[in-house]
Amino acid sequence: MPKDSGIGASSKRREDVRFLTGNGNYTDDINIYGQTHVYFLRSDVAHGRIKNIDTSAAEAMPGVVRIFTGADFEGIGSIPCGWQITDRHGQPMQEPAHPVLAIGKVRHVGDPIAAVVAESLAEARDAAEALNVDIEELPAVVDMKAAVKDGATKVHDDLTSNLCYDWGFVEDNKGAVDEAIKSAAHVTTLELVNNRLVANPMEPRVAVGDYNRSNDEHTLYTTSQNPHVIRLLMGAFVLGIPEHKLRVVAPDVGGGFGTKIFHYAEEAFCTFAAKAVNRPVKWTASRSEAFMSDAHGRDHVTKIELALDADNNFTAVRTETYANMGAYLSTFAPSVPTWLHGTLMAGNYKTPLVYVNVKAVFTNTVPVDAYRGAGRPEATYQLERVIDKAARELGVDPIKLRRQNFITEFPYATPVAVEYDTGDYPATMDKLEEIADLSGFEARRKASEAKGKLRGLGVNCYIEACGIAPSNLVGQLGARAGLYDAATVRVNATGSISVMVGAHSHGQGHETAFPQVVAEMLGIDESMIDIVHGDSSKIPFGMGTYGSRSIAVCGSAMVRATEKIINKAKKIASHLLEASEADIELKNGQFTVAGTDKSVAWGDVTLAAYVPHNYPLEDIEPGLEETAFYDPSNFTYPSGAYACEVEVDPDTGKVTIERFSAADDFGNVINPMIVTGQVHGGIGQGIGQALLENCSYDENGQLLSASYMDYAMPRASDVPFFTVDHSCQTPCTHNPLGVKGCGEAGAIGSPPAVVNAVVDALQSGGHKNVTHIDMPCSPSRVWAAMNG
């Protein structure tokens, strides 16, 4: 029978009450007395030299408080990058400066040139129109392969070229991989594009800077997934504000999907300007602004080769990828096409040899960084597409080919430097075949054909590395900080609990799921426990939420802190019960002396911890509050198998998703309902990438898809009812909850399933020459593929 509380219960999301009744407290809801508004004048050319900025007319406009340009930020730090990649030749990546406001040059459409602070947003906008900016337009570099050719225009004049790094992984394997491909019985080659995406969280980015001159304290309210990371990056590297004078608050945040991980120039601007004008400064992005200033995602161009022996065993994988960095290095950008991508290229398969080459390239486009899945969707897509193509070339069943090559023994050390702790890939595939009713597919295909439609089935597997990340390992990989997390469990005198967590919740349901864990451990009601998150002044430390890490890393810290609470509470209980500490048992919120009926309740112990009349002060310190830090010893490796069935209209090329099934192994699950919701959302975004979304630039670097008229977001009618199962559970072996993380899986696993299905549908319609269609599989692309 399903549990109704604690670990494994589908407790209703308590935060939804305020979200659904309009009572959320988002950053834009924060208004401070005396507040000013800032409007950023952004470049409308992709590349240009700033010859002059004349602010005089704008300064005379009504309501203007002050106008800032790049000159105001000379000597202020550059927006930092958090990860350094070492290239194939042992050299560090090229790392350009990233000023808060453009200095000397503008490098992408949307690059901020000047900032007008005024009494109202309307006045700031009007004054920005009066700014007289003289920019000499320069040729723009947009295409990655053209950008790295000799003689290409340079995005950054002080770098030697537009190549950020040329990374090889594992470089020592290169010779053996080349040899294996040369001598293979069969090699399947596929060239593909992983399309550029814009995350488009429902809430655009907002920042409010405040400065208290009486105590020299700065406060930044911001739409962030990780306020402590922003405090560290902005305080230490950009503005030089010590952490005890800088508070960063990320209140309710309306979706992040990765794009709110990074430290952005607007955050530094509002913090800086609040002191400069001695008034609060607020910025709220418009949707148009979000399209040209939020970090974009994906944008890889890849060639992958899969080598097989005569028995269809995978013998080697070799890839060459161009990865777009955009005009500047966003916070985690260099890590996405490398360590979050190359390390996953073994997939679920025992391919003995893998070599991944990635060339990261600067272009005159918006910076590109992590977006839901970050590197792992790119790895999964190319691997699962090439396997599908290989199966077709060899005339074998694509599921059978995968099963034959599955890793089946754990722990398994891949040839790309990671060790999978657990997994059961045949079990998730079995589950998928069952829930997707694959045996009924041929009948459904016939029914579709009877309606004049082509029906296709696409199946794929995925593996991802979550629980980011083991700090020692990521340090070796170039991360400039460890990625552990922290939690403080504060038990109040009457027994209620506040848990201060470093993870930030912006849609994931932490406020419900985290208390379920503590409630389970203590045997008390979930409603007695709240988490506190998103405020650097209330929480000891935390690296935030990304990489499906919250419950695996921060949740583990919370477990460790709760264990300390239990240990101390047992000491107090043993005093109250006049029994030996070793004999005290905690069950259902009662401390009992083992083998007796003597017990005290949770609330008696907590009260005794704070306001006792009789307390062994020499043995136990009063109070009941514990903090723990947690550093995972390995990544976690969620995995699964997905199936998609599409119908294609042969007259129009329109693709309709008819069925979508997901069998995931997330290890132990805290709240199945929330996990299901996470998978739904992830698949929705994956379908968006596969069929609809595409961020497009013209050859001059003009952003062409910067509104919902041109950028097609998935809508309810674009997705089917999903069949989701996470009953296959191989618990993680190295964290206390046995959890793996579920936030990104849907977005990682679904794009190849959709494209495999589209190709299968076209093949079934006799279009035997169609072996690949690049995403998004829009009607025009599918129609063009069918009509040669």
Place this chain on the structure above:
Amino acid sequence: MNLSDSKLIAADRETVWQALLSSDVLKECVPGCQEMSGSPQDGFEATVVQKVGPVKATFKGSVTVSDIVEGTSLTLTGEGKGGAAGFAKGGANVSLSEEEGGTRLSYDVEAKVGGKLAQLGSRIIDGFAKKMADQFFETFREVVEGPAEDTEDTSSDAAPKKKGWLRKLVSNE
């Protein structure tokens, strides 16, 4: 985007050539033009109000005339800045040749947009540019030829402006 087309104008080549170099003619012919001043030597300054899809803006810009082969061909290059709406740039290579019934005016037009115009209007920009070019050269043809009825009607004090400037142009010669 690029487009090419031609129009047969019922006027001699010299008349068409002079019209091409007249700021008054250009003002008349540029769709949405509010003001136009200058000369072929120094370039023209123009103010144009246009609506491209969802974006309506006043563009202030300049037009330069280059590659002049007297009486035969020239290049018009223009750039307009529309403030928050972004910018538009364009060029037209225009050449004239004599043909039975008048002068053949051939043009190759290239247009580019940037900023908000590109972000919100890129879907429709090709059609928009084609429409602008068609309107420009069609109006140009009408202006040079003069409306058919005007040639009959010489008494009217409500004589169309188009005819007025053409006469002026001719009389200036």
